[in-house]
Structures are given as C-alpha cells and as structure tokens.
Amino acid sequence: MTTPRRAPTLEDVARAAGVSRATASRVLAGTGYASPVTRDRVSAAAGRLGYTPDPAARALVRGTGVRLVTVVCGTSPAVLDDPYVDRVVGAAARFCAPHGLGVTLHWLPTRDPARLRRLAEDRGVSGLILLNTTAAVLAAVPRTLRGRVASIGVGSPVVPSFDVDNGGGTAAMVRHLYATGRRRVAMVTGPRWLACAGRSVHAYRQVMREAGLPARLVRGDFTVHRARMAAREVLARWPDTDAIVGISDATALGVMDRLRGDGVQVPGDVAVTGFDDIPLAAVATPALTTATHPVAEIAAAAANAALSGGAVRPPTVFPSRLVRRLSA
Amino acid sequence: MTTPRRAPTLEDVARAAGVSRATASRVLAGTGYASPVTRDRVSAAAGRLGYTPDPAARALVRGTGVRLVTVVCGTSPAVLDDPYVDRVVGAAARFCAPHGLGVTLHWLPTRDPARLRRLAEDRGVSGLILLNTTAAVLAAVPRTLRGRVASIGVGSPVVPSFDVDNGGGTAAMVRHLYATGRRRVAMVTGPRWLACAGRSVHAYRQVMREAGLPARLVRGDFTVHRARMAAREVLARWPDTDAIVGISDATALGVMDRLRGDGVQVPGDVAVTGFDDIPLAAVATPALTTATHPVAEIAAAAANAALSGGAVRPPTVFPSRLVRRLSA
DNA sequence: TTGAAAGCGCTAACAG
DNA sequence: CTGTTAGCGCTTTCAA
Numbered sequence: 001m002t003t004p005r006r007a008p009t010l011e012d013v014a015r016a017a018g019v020s021r022a023t024a025s026r027v028l029a030g031t032g033y034a035s036p037v038t039r040d041r042v043s044a045a046a047g048r049l050g051y052t053p054d055p056a057a058r059a060l061v062r063g064t065g066v067r068l069v070t071v072v073c074g075t076s077p078a079v080l081d082d083p084y085v086d087r088v089v090g091a092a093a094r095f096c097a098p099h100g101l102g103v104t105l106h107w108l109p110t111r112d113p114a115r116l117r118r119l120a121e122d123r124g125v126s127g128l129i130l131l132n133t134t135a136a137v138l139a140a141v142p143r144t145l146r147g148r149v150a151s152i153g154v155g156s157p158v159v160p161s162f163d164v165d166n167g168g169g170t171a172a173m174v175r176h177l178y179a180t181g182r183r184r185v186a187m188v189t190g191p192r193w194l195a196c197a198g199r200s201v202h203a204y205r206q207v208m209r210e211a212g213l214p215a216r217l218v219r220g221d222f223t224v225h226r227a228r229m230a231a232r233e234v235l236a237r238w239p240d241t242d243a244i245v246g247i248s249d250a251t252a253l254g255v256m257d258r259l260r261g262d263g264v265q266v267p268g269d270v271a272v273t274g275f276d277d278i279p280l281a282a283v284a285t286p287a288l289t290t291a292t293h294p295v296a297e298i299a300a301a302a303a304n305a306a307l308s309g310g311a312v313r314p315p316t317v318f319p320s321r322l323v324r325r326l327s328a
Numbered sequence: 329m330t331t332p333r334r335a336p337t338l339e340d341v342a343r344a345a346g347v348s349r350a351t352a353s354r355v356l357a358g359t360g361y362a363s364p365v366t367r368d369r370v371s372a373a374a375g376r377l378g379y380t381p382d383p384a385a386r387a388l389v390r391g392t393g394v395r396l397v398t399v400v401c402g403t404s405p406a407v408l409d410d411p412y413v414d415r416v417v418g419a420a421a422r423f424c425a426p427h428g429l430g431v432t433l434h435w436l437p438t439r440d441p442a443r444l445r446r447l448a449e450d451r452g453v454s455g456l457i458l459l460n461t462t463a464a465v466l467a468a469v470p471r472t473l474r475g476r477v478a479s480i481g482v483g484s485p486v487v488p489s490f491d492v493d494n495g496g497g498t499a500a501m502v503r504h505l506y507a508t509g510r511r512r513v514a515m516v517t518g519p520r521w522l523a524c525a526g527r528s529v530h531a532y533r534q535v536m537r538e539a540g541l542p543a544r545l546v547r548g549d550f551t552v553h554r555a556r557m558a559a560r561e562v563l564a565r566w567p568d569t570d571a572i573v574g575i576s577d578a579t580a581l582g583v584m585d586r587l588r589g590d591g592v593q594v595p596g597d598v599a600v601t602g603f604d605d606i607p608l609a610a611v612a613t614p615a616l617t618t619a620t621h622p623v624a625e626i627a628a629a630a631a632n633a634a635l636s637g638g639a640v641r642p643p644t645v646f647p648s649r650l651v652r653r654l655s656a
Numbered sequence: 657t658t659g660a661a662a663g664c665g666c667t668a669a670c671a672g
Numbered sequence: 673c674t675g676t677t678a679g680c681g682c683t684t685t686c687a688a
Contacts, residue, residue: 056387057665067430090414102395102430385681
C-alpha cells in the first residue's frame, strides 16, 4: 500500500540532487549560473522524479499570468460561433500546451472596447490575442497590456499584427480571373467594420483599375446566407457579370449555391472564387478555386508574440497561395 | 501622473472594507461565516476596486490546477487537425473563461496511453477531457485523475461520458430512408478503433435487421478522401445500392462527390445522408440530409464534469435531431 | 463571527 | 558558483 504519489516539488528535486532549492530553480528555470556538474545532477534528478514545475506557483512569484486570452471583437457574442475562431483557439491551445499555459475565449463588444481594461487588470492573464480588431479597439488597448498583446488582423504601433496576405492573395486571384478571360468581375465583401477585409477589397479595386475595368462591389458578412442574397444582387445590378470573387470560402459557397439555384452555370457563365481553402472547398460543386489561409501558423505566431513580449515588429504577413480547382 | 494601476489584491479589499484578509477571503470565496453587514461591506469594496482574485495564488494554496486539458487519442498528431477537435476546444475555452481557467490541447498516442500519468501528476492540471477515447485509454486513467476527468465519447465506471445519441440519430436516419422507399441501404463507417462510431454502426445493423434487410458496410475514416473511395467500393460490391449512410457529414460529402463524378444522381439513384449538421451541409449539392450534433453543449457539459468532480453519473446522451434536406 | 499566523511551490535579490 | 532569506496573493486552521 503506497501513499497516493504526491507530485514532486522543487524541494524534492533539490534534495535528491543534494543542492539548495535556489540552485535547482536556477538550473530548471534556465536562469542564472550553475556549474556543469550541478546542472547535470539537477536535471537528472528532475528527470528521474518526473518533476513538472507548478505553473501556479511560478506565475504567482513571477507575476506572469497563467492563461492566454483570445478576444474576439464583434457586435454580438455570435462572433464566437465562427469556425475560424475555433481554429485560432485550437492552434493557440496547442501552442501553449508545452508552456503549461491555458487559453480562454472571450467576446469583446465593438461598442465597449473599454472592457479590455478588466482583462488588463486580471493578474491571471499572461497575454492577449485580438481577433477581428477595429481601430477603436486598438486605440482602447491599455498601456499595461503593451508587450503582451498581439492582433490577428490589423495592428497598431503598439500592437504587433499577424495576418494572411489578403491583399496579395486577392490580387493574384483577380489577375487569375483576368488571365482566364473574365472582364466583368464582381466582389462580395465582408462587413464594413472589419478592417482586415478592407485589404482584399482594396486589392480587388486596384487590380481592376489597372486593367481599366470598373469595380462591382456588394457587401456580405461572411455568412452563407448573406452571400446567397449578395449573389442575386450582383446579377440584378450587373447582369453581364462573368466572375464573382468571394471574400471567403463560405461566401463563395453561398454565391455558388444561389447561382446554381438560378440556373447559372459555374464556371461556364460565371466563375466563382473563395478565400481560405477550408477542407470542404475541395468537395464543393464544382470544386472551389480559392487561396490558402494558414490560420494555425498565424495563431501560433500571434500567441508567441503575445507571450514573449519584446519590441513591436512590423506586421507579419503570411503568404497566401492560389489553389486552382474547377470553379474559376 | 498616476502610478501604473496595480491590480487590487485581497489585502486592498480587506483594508478598504475595514476587515482582515481572512474575513474578506471568506466572503469572496463564499466559504465560512460572515455577518451580513461585513458581507456587504466586503462585496461593496471588492466591486468598487474592481477586484479579481488571482487564479494563480488561489490554485497554489488550494492545490487545484489552473488549466483544463483536452486530450485527443489517436495514432498520430494529425488527429488534432480535425475541425471537431477545434469546436470542442473552443467551447471548452468559452466555458472556462468565467472561471479564470485556460484550456490546452494535447495528443495522446493510442499506443501509449500510459502517458496520461504525466498529466495526472502535473499540478497545473485541474481537469481532463478525453476525446476519441478507447477502452485501453480508459483503462489507463490513473487513480489520481478520478473525479476530474470526463470523456466525450465512451466512458467507464470511473470516467463519466458525454456524447450525442449516435445510435438514436442513426436509427432515425435509417428509418427515414426506409420510410422513403430505400431498401438497399449501405453505410460508410469510421475506423475500427473508434468505439463511439460503433454505436452508429450497431444502430444501422439493428434497424436493417428489423426490416429484414442485409447490412452493407464499408469502412471509412472520417476523411473526405477515404469516403470517395468507399463510395466507389460500395457501388462495386452492391451495384443496386439505393442509399448510403455516412457516419459524418464529411463522409457524406465525399460520397456525394464521388457519386456525382461517376454520373450517379443524388438522391435520384442513391440517397446520401450525413451526421453532424456542419454549417456547409446546408450548401452542399444537393443540400445534405443529416442529423444535429450539439458539440458545444457536449463540450461544456464535459468540462463542467471534469472540473466539478462529484460522483460518476451514468452516460449523458444528447439528443440528435434529423435535418431533412434534399439528399435523402 | 472575526483576526493572527502559517504556508502552498516557486523565484529573485543578496551575501558568501 | 551556491545557499539563505524573503515574499508573490490567497486560503485555512486555530484561538479569541
């Protein structure tokens, strides 16, 4: 009958290695000096005992928190239901696991960015990832958060940003459409308040302008439902449209669905493109031409930045690759 | 020039309320006695100061951890790439947020369930959610984890389980196919090792048997790719098949894709059904008939069980509702 | 019903 | 290079 194995503490390791707690701490936390011999002895003891530092104790004394908070800005908590948010949280949770840090998920009302202060004052928070950020939110980031916040989307001089190259990806997409003979290209965008979507729209406008073609823009909101209506609106306003660029795959799928329902051939009559390359893009009918979006990489980079602090670097832009399938 | 606002501690609250730290703690932690007057004073002070207890300090003294760990069993780390996993983590992260608890994500090799011990001994771990559990994993759950572990999928006498009613949902689906005239119904299943998928298969077998019809089973693995091949295999082995039940929406979409490519009409020649009701099921071609899967609710319930301890209750089964669309 | 005091496990000065 | 010492913020006996 053995006692229920108590998890070994630093004290146990120190004793086993025949050194003081402080020395053991220096070795294990990788801070400060220690002779090679001591180093080995401590590491060996730790390994033998299966020592894992208690993150709570560590966080308490160091004043670093114990969790990374993912904050999604939006007008209602429904923004949390987006699969994109789940991908970010999943990737962050995976990235944080080895550090013994957990991840939580919060909604931040676009109307009330001051609520960020609560999080800033919570000692449990080691860092923040902002999602769907707006300029107002960026402006509301409290001083005390500096160095431990990162944004997926737009950034600011004090908030490092990480995002896919929306502009480059969209430009490549529009050029691809042009190269394949499309001349009356429309775009279904995101909601006005979402800044990161603006880069795609801007790229679309620019390429069209360079080609001497007029822009045809209809607002969407990333939902399939809204995209269906947007598709109809496009064809009502510009019946000769021969391509529709969706701001996201969900948008493109909604557009395709409506076109099909209205007897329009894709890509015969109208080419359709998306953005994100979600798993189901490949099995849509027809298979969706889209551009990659390395969400997990981006989330990991943002988590890393929010946790490692340091100077704010210029925006990190992750390349997007065109994936040519059948819809365009 | 104000000092950078330091987060208020219990000490601050106590002083503001004119009581001792111990008393303030009793009131705020909701444990032990306190006179109504004191109670009010303390709560008021806490509110005024915007006090948030430091989860690290609390975890340290109470010995409860600071994070909920989501463990996904599988043969390779690729199991973490499943959107389903992200949904679970997202929902758990949302559920844990108010408690100041973070969530992490880990892969557990099916071959080496003993690795659970490491997590059991980590003082930072307050609870565990097991995903894609197998009997071997369940058997390897260390004693010290009891009371703070829950499974999404199959459970055991010491691990409470939470899952959608796979059996009921599948049975309803097969009956629906029967009621609409289908008699030669095949099923594309999940991988053999996944116990929870077994319930669907069992229900399918049973309904078919009751109807005096033979079972037609082909193994899949939840991927669209494998589903495509499975569809072809079904039609090769039983060319007169008039319905295919997919174990998941992804499976069903893969099946539909292949059928379409092979010139088979859906649902004209062959009806196809899925399971999960993912957002894109509604925009598939044709719109996919499927059954709901309340993943977020299930994850929240599992998180709650893993954190609140208590006696192990019988499996909690969440109902699945048939969603009739166009594919069957 | 309340306060004083001890201590959770760890790190970070500060001496040696 | 290493040990001693003093807490981090909180809960929890134990007395009063």
